[in-house]
Amino acid sequence: MKQLPGFVDKQFPNHICLLKKAIYGLKQAPREWFSTFSSYLIQYGFHSSSTDPSLQLFHHNSVQLYILVYVDDILLTGNSSEIDKLLYALHSRFSMRNLGPVSQFLGLQITPTTTGLHLAQSTYASSILHKASMVDCKPVGTPLPNKFLHDVKSDALYKRPEHYHRLTGALQYLTITRPDLLYAVNFLCQHMHLPLQSNYNMLKRVLRYVKGTLSLGLPIQPSSLQLTGYADSEWAADHLDRRSITGYCSFLGHNLISWIVKKQSSVARSSTEAEYRALSTAACDLIWLRRLLAEFQLLQSEPTKLYCDNVSALTLATNPVFHAQTKHIEIDAHFIHDCIRTKQLSVHHICSQDQPADLFTKSLSSTRHLQLRHKITIQPSIVILRKADKDK
Structure with missing residues (x-):
């Protein structure tokens, strides 16, 4: 220094x-802190996750403990009274506060319900509307209009690009519990x-949709532990570069746990190729x-089921024979062959x-958007009102 x-x-x-x-x-302080903290956990008996470096796991007989550090x-x-023992050990080594059962974590509101938990970011969403001076705006039913054309030549530059950057970046974090916003935010x-x-007009429309859906979030409920995935694409969706959009989501039982919206890196020559690339991404x-x-x-x-609505793409994924129509596709897109074979x-x-x-692949009508939003289990939190005590 x-x-x-x-x-x-x-x-x-x-x-x-x-x-x-x-x-x-x-700059190095967070790294040093994490190294010190994780080293202590490893001495205690934890081991680092190979899939997520911020996750520490402890397994001993029937005792299971999990620590997520940000x-x-x-x-x-965890599932045992071993938590109290661990908390005592952590308090003796580090200056920490036990905030009790989780209610907020990194801006996420975690609300217990009669059937499980509800994850939402309504407070954070309200702060975005406040920054945009749109607290009293009129709500709309969808994030983007059903059909719209983007004419770059006849459009003027937005005079406050930094304002656009801040609001769009804030909406990106909101998609952690609001996957119904992901396609619009990607756009x-x-x-x-x-x-x-x-583009700024579209941003204001997304904020108007947020205004009308502040209470929406993701429920986490007990269900089966079977993993399933759904992959889709919109061929040549971008009218400027003609690249396709990949959309994907996965469920653990009835709970939505992962979702992706991504523009494909190259132009697909057919809808089959676009769907095939979406399958590989998923x-x-x-x-x-x-x-x-x-x-x-x-x-x-059992093999994890991955669903797609394109029969030709499914045939291409399961058929290892390459021919003239597929020889231009990059090798990494054929990754799905090995996944099916193994x-x-x-x-x-x-x-x-x-x-x-x-x-996750296109803007939809209000009816269709509402139908799919319900299908991926996005719903408002259920507030349980207790009856007032008569003596009070």
Whole structure:
């Protein structure tokens, strides 16, 4: 560290300080803190997750403990009274506060319900509306209009690009519990480098949708522990570069746990190719989820089912014979072949009308958007009112 003003050594003014302890606020401080904390947990008996470096796991006989660390915010859970013993050990080594049962974590509101938990970010969403001066705006039923054309030549640049950047970046974090916003936010993020006035108008429409759906979030309820995935794509969705959009979501039982919206890296020559690339993208995420669940001792004994609504793409995924129509596809897109051959995944057909990943590939009508939003289990939190005591 450079010598502080007023404390410069006159004999060695160009020397720097060798730190023996990390100072809060420096770039290396979070890394040093995590290294110190994780080293102590490893001595206690934990081991680091190979799929998520911020996750620490403890397994001994029937005792299971899990710690998730994000800088100085720590989430601890387990199935035994061993938690109290661990908390005592942590308090004796570190200056920490036990905040009790989780209610908030990194801006996420975690509300107990009669059937499980409800994850939401209504307070954070309200702060975004306040920053945009749209607290009293009129709500709309969908994030984006059903059909719209983007004419770059006749559109003017937005005069406050930094304002567009802040609001769009804030909406990105909101998609942690609001996957119904993901396609719209992905569209807005594609214009971060040069936002136009029409892009800002779209941003305001997304905020109007947020205004009318502040209470929405993701429920977590007891269900089966079977992992399933759904992959879809919209061929040549972007009218400027003609690239397709990949949409994917996965469920653990009835609980939505993962979702992706991504523009494909190259132009697909057919809808089959676009769907095939979406399958490969989904396969990568499902393999990672299978490994993560295995570390939670939730082994997936059967091949994970991956659903797609394109019969030709399913045929291409299961048929190892390459021909002239597929030789231009990159090798990484054929990753799904090995997943099927090793029986980690199995691909199945689903009707387009029942495809939940359709929500992540295009803007939809209000009716269709509401139908798919319900299908991926997004719902408002249920507030349970207790009857007032008669003596009060």
